[in-house]
Amino acid sequence: xxxxxxxxxxxxxxxxxxxxxxxxxxxxxxxxxxxxxxxxxxxxxxxxxxxxxxx
Numbered sequence: 001x002x003x004x005x006x007x008x009x010x011x012x013x014x015x016x017x018x019x020x021x022x023x024x025x026x027x028x029x030x031x032x033x034x035x036x037x038x039x040x041x042x043x044x045x046x047x048x049x050x051x052x053x054x055x
Contacts, residue, residue: 002028012051020050
């Protein structure tokens with residue numbers, strides 16, 4: 001499961017391992033799976049879909 005947070009009027013889905021936030025739950029799930037398997041690295045494909053911090 002990924003964490004759901006509100007930023008302003010947006011609902012974002014957050015990888016509980018690395019903290020990257022996504023508009024789409026699918027990308028947060030992919031990110032979390034990658035983080036579990038590859039400790040200390042981020043999936044470049046998923047990270048490209050992450051929301052900038054503070055948005």
